[in-house]
Amino acid sequence: MARLRGFWEGSSRNPAKRVQFDRPLTPWLFVLPQLLIVAIFFYWPSVQAVTSSFYLEDPFGFGSTFVGMDNYTDAISSREYRRIAGFTAFFAVMVTGLSLSIGLLLAVKADKVIRGASAYKTALIAVYAIAPPVSGLIGMMFFDMHMGPFTEMAAWFGYEMKVGINYNDTAFALILVAVWKQIPYNFIFFLSGLQSVPVSVREAALIDARSGWRRFKDIVLPLLAPTAFFLLIINITYSLFDTFAIIDVMVKDKPANNPMTLVYKVYLDGFKGNDIGGSSAQSVILMVVVAALTVAQFRFLERRVHYG
Structure with missing residues (x-):
């Protein structure tokens, strides 16, 4: 106990002091579970995909060329x-x-609410608890050709919406459901960022600029830049990968001319078309594109982000 107290007092006097372990392997033991998870669920499948992409494999595993x-x-x-x-x-x-855009707009509006703020926030965040397959199922119900409310609304304007048959109608439905599912996530982070802006900064902004838009553009938005940069990367990843379940539910068992993303085509070719090699090559191409896009974002966009 005395040894622990001495270590704590020494650390408080010198915050830059680093923790020392008696054995050099001890810190590796702490990170070993995380390293194993990354190796098993990321690196090993990635190596397998790259290897399979150079072969024409038998779908039943009897051989490869x-x-x-x-x-x-x-x-x-x-x-x-x-x-x-x-x-x-x-x-x-x-x-x-x-x-x-919609997540930021809702966060700005909710940040100004004084009475009933908790009810507004809960209503906006609740959608995020819905699983992606359930979101796709709800989207199918809303765009059902016989009794969907969105289909009936389109009929009021003389347009016959055919989600699952018409390419553009299906694309519109997929985008709408995917956006609806992701808005609460962006809302949570933007609202947290807005509420972390110091009161003194807000009061100074009221004095310097009368226009609410100018205060938001020149003062609040730059302070939200780190949050926006983080959400930009998360949202791109979400749109490329995490929308798989939504697309699967909404276009499954529909005509083959429906829109789909690359990650869903990897699934169709690999698991339904039994083209393991071609599916692996497509996954490698997608992985390289996403990695290059992420590096480009960090290299060119992060320079404009100022961390307070």
Whole structure:
């Protein structure tokens, strides 16, 4: 106990003092569980995917033939793959932009509420508790061609909405449901960022600028830059990967001309088409694109982010 007290007092006098372990392997034991999880669920599947992408594999596991880069060239040269890649980019931009914009707008409005603030926040956050497959099921109910309320609203304006049959209608429904599911996540972080702005800064802003928009643009928004940068990366990842369940529920058992993202095509080719090599090549391409996009964001966008 005395030894622990001496260590605590020494650390309080010198905050920069580092913790010393009696054995050099002790710190590795603390991080070993996390390292094992990362190695088993990330690195090992990644190595397996890269290896499989160079082979034409039998779906039943009876053998494989080395084909080199053929799986990659077949994917890139495929007109269907390029079309799906284009929709994936459009889908990611729309879902990310709308989710961030609406989440920030709701956070700004909720931050100004004084009476009943808890009820507003709870109502806006509650949607995040819904699982993605359930979100897709709710979306199917709202866009049902026979009794969906959104379909009936479109009929009032003389438009016949056919989600699951018409390509554009299905794309609109997928984007709307994906945005609806992600808004609460952005709302939570933006609201926390707004409430962390010091009162003194808000009072100084009232004196310096009469316009509410100018105060928000010149003072509040720069203070939210770290939060916005973090959410930008999270939302892009969400739109590319975490929307899989929504897409699966809403386009499953529908005509084959429906829109889909690259991660869903990996699933269709690998698990339903039994093209293990081609599916692995597509997953590697997607992994490289996402990694390059993340590096580019950190290299070019993070420079404009000022951490207080």
